Amino acid sequence: MTTPNNLSRRLFLQRAAVGTLLATGGSTLLAACASGGDEGDTGGGGADKTAENPFGVKKEDPLDVVIFKGGYGDDYAKFHESLYKKKFAESAIKHTGTTEITPTLQPRFNGGNPPDVIDNSGAKMLPVSTLASSGQLADLTALLDAASIDDPAVKVRDSVEPITLEAAQQGGKPAVLNYVLTVYGLWYNKKLFTEKGWEPAKTWAEFLTLCETIKKAGIAPLAHQGKHPYYIGQILLDMAVKHGGKDVIKAIDGLEPNAWMHPSIKLAAEALLELKKKDYILKGTEGLDHIQSQTAWNQGKAAFIPSGSWLENEQKPVAPKDFATTVAFTPLLDGAKLPVDCTEISAGEGFIVPEKAKNKAGGLEYLRLMLSKEGAGKFTELTGSPTVVKGAAEGLTLSPGAASSSALLKSGADNNWSTYFGDWYSPMRDPLYSIVAELVAARITSDEFQKRAQKLADDTAKDPKTVKRTRS
Amino acid sequence: MRHGSYRFVASFLAIPLALYAIFVISPFAQAFYYSLTDWTGVSPKFKFVGFENFSTLAKDAVFRAALGHNVILLIGVPLLVIFLSLVFAYLLNVGGRSNSAGVQGVRGNGFYKLAFFLPQVLSIPVIAVIWSVVMTSTDNGLANTVTKKLGLGTSEYLASPKIALYCVMWVMVWGSVGFYLVLFNAAMSGIPKDIFEAAIIDGATRLSTFFRITLPLLWDTIQTAWVYLAIMALDAYALVAVMTAGPGGPDNSTQVMGLQIANNGFQFGRAGYASAMGVVLFFLTLLIAAVMLRATRRDRIEY
Numbered sequence: 213m214t215t216p217n218n219l220s221r222r223l224f225l226q227r228a229a230v231g232t233l234l235a236t237g238g239s240t241l242l243a244a245c246a247s248g249g250d251e252g253d254t255g256g257g258g259a260d261k262t263a264e265n266p267f268g269v270k271k272e273d274p275l276d277v278v279i280f281k282g283g284y285g286d287d288y289a290k291f292h293e294s295l296y297k298k299k300f301a302e303s304a305i306k307h308t309g310t311t312e313i314t315p316t317l318q319p320r321f322n323g324g325n326p327p328d329v330i331d332n333s334g335a336k337m338l339p340v341s342t343l344a345s346s347g348q349l350a351d352l353t354a355l356l357d358a359a360s361i362d363d364p365a366v367k368v369r370d371s372v373e374p375i376t377l378e379a380a381q382q383g384g385k386p387a388v389l390n391y392v393l394t395v396y397g398l399w400y401n402k403k404l405f406t407e408k409g410w411e412p413a414k415t416w417a418e419f420l421t422l423c424e425t426i427k428k429a430g431i432a433p434l435a436h437q438g439k440h441p442y443y444i445g446q447i448l449l450d451m452a453v454k455h456g457g458k459d460v461i462k463a464i465d466g467l468e469p470n471a472w473m474h475p476s477i478k479l480a481a482e483a484l485l486e487l488k489k490k491d492y493i494l495k496g497t498e499g500l501d502h503i504q505s506q507t508a509w510n511q512g513k514a515a516f517i518p519s520g521s522w523l524e525n526e527q528k529p530v531a532p533k534d535f536a537t538t539v540a541f542t543p544l545l546d547g548a549k550l551p552v553d554c555t556e557i558s559a560g561e562g563f564i565v566p567e568k569a570k571n572k573a574g575g576l577e578y579l580r581l582m583l584s585k586e587g588a589g590k591f592t593e594l595t596g597s598p599t600v601v602k603g604a605a606e607g608l609t610l611s612p613g614a615a616s617s618s619a620l621l622k623s624g625a626d627n628n629w630s631t632y633f634g635d636w637y638s639p640m641r642d643p644l645y646s647i648v649a650e651l652v653a654a655r656i657t658s659d660e661f662q663k664r665a666q667k668l669a670d671d672t673a674k675d676p677k678t679v680k681r682t683r684s
Numbered sequence: 685m686r687h688g689s690y691r692f693v694a695s696f697l698a699i700p701l702a703l704y705a706i707f708v709i710s711p712f713a714q715a716f717y718y719s720l721t722d723w724t725g726v727s728p729k730f731k732f733v734g735f736e737n738f739s740t741l742a743k744d745a746v747f748r749a750a751l752g753h754n755v756i757l758l759i760g761v762p763l764l765v766i767f768l769s770l771v772f773a774y775l776l777n778v779g780g781r782s783n784s785a786g787v788q789g790v791r792g793n794g795f796y797k798l799a800f801f802l803p804q805v806l807s808i809p810v811i812a813v814i815w816s817v818v819m820t821s822t823d824n825g826l827a828n829t830v831t832k833k834l835g836l837g838t839s840e841y842l843a844s845p846k847i848a849l850y851c852v853m854w855v856m857v858w859g860s861v862g863f864y865l866v867l868f869n870a871a872m873s874g875i876p877k878d879i880f881e882a883a884i885i886d887g888a889t890r891l892s893t894f895f896r897i898t899l900p901l902l903w904d905t906i907q908t909a910w911v912y913l914a915i916m917a918l919d920a921y922a923l924v925a926v927m928t929a930g931p932g933g934p935d936n937s938t939q940v941m942g943l944q945i946a947n948n949g950f951q952f953g954r955a956g957y958a959s960a961m962g963v964v965l966f967f968l969t970l971l972i973a974a975v976m977l978r979a980t981r982r983d984r985i986e987y
Binding site for chain 2: 314318321322323324336338339341342343346348438439440441494495496497498499500504508638639642643646647649650653655677
């Protein structure tokens with residue numbers, strides 16, 4: 213009996229030794245630093261550049277696409293991939309739909325093998341300004357100067373809304389293609405308002421009267437997503453910009469001294485305080501997240517709620533069938549410089565092509581296909597949200613939310629504006645809105661709000677790690 | 685033959701040791717290294733900046749606030765958890781009637797043990813979601829509906845900067861009491877029942893048996909519990925991230941170090957700075973564990 217035992221033990225020892233060798237040998241590979249990785253050769257392309265194929269994509273090169281699968285889903289991306297596949301039938305396309313953008317992609321950027329196209333969005337998006345300043349994003353100038361798919365005589369640059377070009381800028385060159393046009397405002401249920409004979413107000417005085425009427429009807433006039441004070445902060449800035457003009461927001465984005473001390477900011481802050489003090493804000497909304505507060509709004513517990521044009525799509529599962537999600541502009545404070553029918557807009561869902569992508573040319577071509585009327589029209593059809601592509605939504609039947617935001621987009625025209633400080637100086641964003649939350653809960657005065665916001669902006673400007681930017 | 689057996693043992697340990705080195709030691713070492721750089725977290729390029737991150741950290745008001753909150757948790761959580769679980773474990777073990785059959789626990793102590801232990805089988809995010817729904821700040825939140833019916837009025841709970849941190853603390857305590865109850869319970873059942881009986885026959889009250897018998901004999905277990913709870917209180921990241929406004933709010937009232945590390949490392953593109961915070965947290969944890977073990981050391985009692 214001893215011999216077989218010894219044999220098996222020897223065998224075991226040998227196997228254990230092999231296992232150890234593998235484990236320790238592997239460790240030298242695995243123990244490589246988290247930031248390590250060789251840079252590898254990159255770029256792709258190399259085929260002849262033609263009018264049909266302006267970036268010289270090699271037809272057999274695979275394409276790796278990572279899409280933020282959030283409120284818009286990722287079905288639209290699968291359609292865009294089918295457009296690419298139609299053009300380059302031999303290319304194998306790898307599609308990843310995820311909300312975990314940074315956790316998935318951080319190691320790939322550090323390892324020098326990022327995907328070819330990324331929809332960089334959501335709560336876990338990659339820090340764009342950091343990627344841009346370390347030269348990891350492809351310059352999109354070639355894309356913008358290429359001919360558009362629909363009309364070879366028109367450059368891509370001219371086939372999109374001008375806000376796209378402004379929002380694309382990172383460190384002096386276009387690097388991010390923001391695809392979706394978002395309209396911000398106060399949202400209400402048109403059906404309820406029609407039944408009750410209410411109209412969204414144009415002036416502050418009218419708005420207060422309306423709030424009083426709504427309150428008497430047993431509904432809270434305003435709810436907001438208290439756990440994410442960014443939403444109500446948008447309303448604060450919206451009213452301030454309409455009152456003081458676009459210079460107000462330009463000064464804030466530029467971290468200029470005393471930008472937050474502007475009298476228009478004070479007026480807007482006082483207005484929000486008045487709503488809280490007159491008890492026009494849903495009780496306890498400060499502690500609700502976006503799902504809870506928006507659901508309360510869908511249930512008719514509140515009349516208005518601030519949000520962007522994704523709201524209708526986001527609330528589809530809980531909104532009653534006949535709920536007519538409609539956007540209204542914010543009311544004008546006395547002496548406002550801008551007209552009432554304009555609002556804040558933004559270009560969102562930032563698509564990027566990594567500089568070190570294996571098939572960078574393919575990535576750019578994917579973006580060009582996405583910016584065709586066919587690609588953009590399909591996006592609007594699937595998600596109900598407008599894109600930055602001019603005229604892509606023409607002829608589509610729109611839902612009440614999409615139709616009202618398109619109308620507001622049109623009536624505002626050149627008066628519409630965007631803001632960038634939250635994206636440019638990400639460490640400042642949450643702390644700033646946290647101060648807004650204190651203001652709308654009436655725990656601080658408008659003066660304290662302005663002082664604290666200004667101090668935060670000044671500290672951000674002084675921080676050597678901040679890349680300070682100014683806008684046109 | 686000795687040599688042979690040494691090799692045999694080593695071959696068993698090699699794999700776990702290699703795994704430990706790769707997944708524990710190496711990330712720690714890397715964090716120390718990165719804390720001295722300006723690494724963004726998303727670029728293979730970075731430069732060495734010496735102790736700059738640490739000097740910035742010393743002036744960071746939000747991090748200091750976060751540290752303060754961790755200290756409040758560090759004091760409150762172990763005290764409350766150990767107190768509550770000791771009391772409950774004592775009641776379960778020797779809280780019942782004593783008669784000729786000896787000292788007994790309260791009736792149905794198996795059920796109580798199960799009920800108290802239940803939170804332990806739930807994951808922390810589940811606990812956080814349950815409690816943030818219970819503590820909803822509107823009038824129709826669960827807790828608010830009950831307190832209103834009882835005529836106690838309503839509270840904003842997590843939406844109030846004054847009490848948000850204590851709401852988080854309460855949830856931590858609620859989630860931990862069950863485990864330590866079971867731990868203390870096991871340790872208590874290890875104490876021979878005749879010691880209690882002898883004391884009771886000699887006329888000792890319940891209180892004095894607790895302080896003079898149970899507590900001294902449980903000291904080792906309590907000490908271990910204290911260190912574990914302290915480490916948990918220094919973290920608190922998951923609860924804060926799921927439950928609070930912001931997260932970390934309102935008005936930074938629930939900021940903790942773990943949250944600051946995550947924000948800086950993954951959102952602000954300041955992984956080097958976040959590593960510096962991690963290093964500070966590492967030494968704090970080490971220091972506190974060492975101090976606790978030293979300060980509470982007593983002679984072991986054999987029985």
